[in-house]
Amino acid sequence: MNSPNDTATPKTGQNRSKLFVPEPPFRPGDTPDFSHIRIPADHSPGRPDPMVDAYDTEPQATGLVRVLRLDGTIAGEWNPKLDADTLREGLRHMMLTRCVDTRMFSMQRQGKMSFYMKSAGEEAVAVASAMAINKTDMVFPTYRQQGILMARGWPLKELMCQCLSNAGDKLEGRSIPVLYSVRDHGFFSISGNLGTQMIQAVGWGMACAYKGEDGIAVAFTGEGATAEGDFHYALNFASTYRAPVILNVVNNQWAISSFQGIAAGQGKSFAFRGLGFGLASIRVDGNDFLAVYAATKWAAERARRGGGTTVIEHFTYRKEGHSTSDDPTKYRPKSEPDAWPFGDPIERLKGHLIVLGEWDETRHEELHKALTIEVRESYKEAEALGTLATPSKINPASMFEEVFEDVPTHLRRQRQEMGV
Amino acid sequence: MAQMNMIEAIRSALDVKLSQDPDVLIFGEDVGYFGGVFRCTAGLQEKHGLHRVFDTPIAEGGIVGAAVGMAAFGLRPCIEIQFADYIYPGYDQICSEAARMRYRSAGEFTSPLTIRTPVGGGIHGGQTHSQSPEALFTHIAGIKTIIPSNPYDAKGLLIKAIEDNDPVLFLEPKRLYNGPFEGDPNIPAVSWAGHELGEVPEGHYTIDFEKARLHTQGSALTIICYGTMVWVAEAAAKAAGIEADILDLRSLMPLDLDSIIKSVKKTGRCMVLHEATRTSGFGAELIAEIQEHCFYALEAPIVRVTGWDTPYPHALEWEYFPGKARVTKAITKMMEG
Structure with missing residues (x-):
């Protein structure tokens, strides 16, 4: 049987175009085989000076920046030379992120909250990015960068209360779980509308530059939402006004059920899109903690030195469903996450520390146990303030507050009508 | 100044x-x-x-x-x-x-x-x-x-x-x-x-929101409008030979509902004007509020004169625009009723 995308001879006329609809390489029932993805062993491309001409980053935009080999050794020019304590700190943040995700996912399944989103497989992107920038730099995240909050030490109880929409939720139960806003930890209010934060981050960066402040803005989007106009506005404005910004594209291969090719089209890489706007661009192994750290450090230095925005594509893989409402086995092989050739970010950093002689299985297991207890205790404290399944303690009158700075007449009338 | x-x-x-x-x-x-x-x-x-x-x-x-x-x-x-x-x-x-x-x-x-x-x-x-x-x-x-x-x-x-x-x-x-x-x-x-x-004034001054401006005063009719239609309303009332309260809303959100209610209760008649298309226009909101608060003071149905529910046509701009002639006609008809 011919594939529907085969170009057949047209019956009439000269137009040989045929509507092409891309499909992922594997669907449920297939055996995933990623041998077509080249895993560079020599660890090129190299690390140019952060003030390099943007167009000279083409090798970085089309290649894959890596530091960690799969066997835990390191190679290439991008080694950020972090000390063992910093590496262990990164490992801890990633493990904590996964631990929280596991707990919250199961609590959602028990009906304690309406929804949750894990970041399994992508922890290095969030954690290493956060560790490579200043705590005062504002991040404009999506819903899958909770690792930033771990790295910046936001109390777990507060995170959990937001997910539970309970009396401890400082956002007063206004948003669904995981749409956090944590200004004092440099974490911008997450929008459920995808891509909008990219151009907002550029506006924030422009404001930093206008005020002569040292801060930069660091935005994240999934690869799917790069198709939104906001992404293109962001690249255009970032280039025009040389905004001190990092625009991260987390290419985790899947936008709910749509594979990355739906957004990518015939593009060489998502990073490559940055070059068209004259922005420095890097494609990095997103499962490599050290590579993410090094690329982010490079981009932050470039931004702070007046070199403008860098686009970083994090090549990674979404190991689990999009959210608690999603079942990925409906559209991709069940074994695909295990077949993904870049390994797991936690295992890879752990392996590196073991190679260095700075870690071992026993310490790893002990840390995992300690984090599990920490998460369990925090969750108990959070749940004591209520869950979605218990009567809400949020004052109904708060619904009418903060629509505007002051409650206008019509909202006062509506509040009275509601009887509160 | x-x-x-x-x-x-x-x-x-x-x-x-x-x-x-x-x-x-x-x-x-x-x-x-x-x-x-x-x-x-x-x-x-x-x-x-x-x-x-x-x-x-x-x-x-x-x-x-x-x-x-x-x-x-x-x-x-x-x-x-x-x-x-x-x-x-x-x-x-x-x-x-x-x-x-x-x-x-x-x-x-x-x-x-x-x-x-x-x-x-x-x-x-x-x-x-x-x-x-x-x-x-x-x-x-x-x-x-x-x-x-x-x-x-x-x-x-x-x-x-x-x-x-x-x-x-x-x-x-x-x-x-x-x-x-x-x-x-x-x-x-x-x-x-x-x-x-x-x-x-050449310097700094502000005008508060949620405060309509009474453009002209009259007891025959309340005309609620904003923007260009304020001037159309004034000309049309004059042409129809009536004295009307013309309320220039200035602020649609937040809305000065109190001034609207006060005027409509005084005149007992109300016309709503806007240039925008009619269906689901801001006039619909105004009329809903007015009937809720002023129903027993009304002597006639509330009338609205608006742009038609079509795109704004180039050659037929003046047929589309709710100008002086159309508003005057509507006032006259309303005052006869």
């Missing part, structure tokens, strides 16, 4: 705020060196610098989105969308982002930004330069919608908008930029020169 048309009054408001507050920035398409297609920002870049008043790419979603980021940072961007007809690419950033930022972040992040944009017809702009989309914004929780009808109000309301800590959509009736307009294209255009409402 100085004599100003509405363009000059708007420019003066921007100049006052740029001078007072280093956090005020102005940007949009063609607003920089050139000074805007309607000249509202003329000379401001030269006076205040390239970093304060600058041109943007043709990307309304980008203009609003960047302003949302800046406003969250703590600046007070005052952006221009060249025509309200082009605001739609920025609609998501306005409705889902700017309008909700304070609410969704429980006050951690706010959107103190002002969006200026020309609205309305009467300048041969056809369906792409004549729209009045106010109802698309008054329907959204978290954004204020303001529309002045004269130079004095334009300046005071615009300064208020820039100083407001919430996002404000500031609609400029472009047919009124150079003079009041009765809605009769056969009468020669008049300018603001010598007009009482063209007398504008």
Whole structure:
């Protein structure tokens, strides 16, 4: 049987175009085989000076920046030379992120909250990015960068209360779980509308530059939402006004059920899109903690030195469903996450520390146990303030507050009508 | 006091705020060196610098989105969308982002930004330069919608908008930029020169939102309107030979409902005017509130005169525009009933 995308001879006329609809390489029932993805062993491309001409980053935009080999050794020019304590700190943040995700996912399944989103497989992107920038730099995240909050030490109880929409939720139960806003930890209010934060981050960066402040803005989007106009506005404005910004594209291969090719089209890489706007661009192994750290450090230095925005594509893989409402086995092989050739970010950093002689299985297991207890205790404290399944303690009158700075007449009338 | 048309009054408001507050920035398409297609920002870049008043790419979603980021940072961007007809690419950033930022972040992040944009017809702009989309914004929780009808109000309301800590959509009736307009294209255009409402203080002053202006007083009828239609209402009432309370709303959100109720209870008759299309227009909201609060005071059904539910046609502009003739006819009919 011919594939529907085969170009057949047209019956009439000269137009040989045929509507092409891309499909992922594997669907449920297939055996995933990623041998077509080249895993560079020599660890090129190299690390140019952060003030390099943007167009000279083409090798970085089309290649894959890596530091960690799969066997835990390191190679290439991008080694950020972090000390063992910093590496262990990164490992801890990633493990904590996964631990929280596991707990919250199961609590959602028990009906304690309406929804949750894990970041399994992508922890290095969030954690290493956060560790490579200043705590005062504002991040404009999506819903899958909770690792930033771990790295910046936001109390777990507060995170959990937001997910539970309970009396401890400082956002007063206004948003669904995981749409956090944590200004004092440099974490911008997450929008459920995808891509909008990219151009907002550029506006924030422009404001930093206008005020002569040292801060930069660091935005994240999934690869799917790069198709939104906001992404293109962001690249255009970032280039025009040389905004001190990092625009991260987390290419985790899947936008709910749509594979990355739906957004990518015939593009060489998502990073490559940055070059068209004259922005420095890097494609990095997103499962490599050290590579993410090094690329982010490079981009932050470039931004702070007046070199403008860098686009970083994090090549990674979404190991689990999009959210608690999603079942990925409906559209991709069940074994695909295990077949993904870049390994797991936690295992890879752990392996590196073991190679260095700075870690071992026993310490790893002990840390995992300690984090599990920490998460369990925090969750108990959070749940004591209520869950979605218990009567809400949020004052109904708060619904009418903060629509505007002051409650206008019509909202006062509506509040009275509601009887509160 | 100085004599100003509405363009000059708007420019003066921007100049006052740029001078007072280093956090005020102005940007949009063609607003920089050139000074805007309607000249509202003329000379401001030269006076205040390239970093304060600058041109943007043709990307309304980008203009609003960047302003949302800046406003969250703590600046007070005052952006221009060249025509309200082009605001739609920025609609998501306005409705889902700017309008909700304070609410969704429980006050951690706010959107103190002002969006200026020309609205309305009467300048041969056809369906792409004549729209009045106010109802698309008054329907959204978290954004204020303001529309002045004269130079004095334009300046005071615009300064208020820039100083407001919430996002404000500031609609400029472009047919009124150079003079009041009765809605009769056969009468020669008049300018603001010598007009009482063209007398504008050169310094800082503000006009509060949620405060309608009683344009004329009368006991026969209440006409509720805003923007260009204020001047059409005045001419039509005169032509119909009646004295009416003409309420110039100025602020659609928040709305001065008390002034509306007070006037309608006094006159017992109410007409609602707007240039925008009728169905689901802001007039529908006004009429719903009036019948709820004034039903037993009404002596006749509430009448609305609006643009037709069609795109704004180029060649048939004056058949579309709810001008003096159509409003006069509606008043006469209503007063007979």
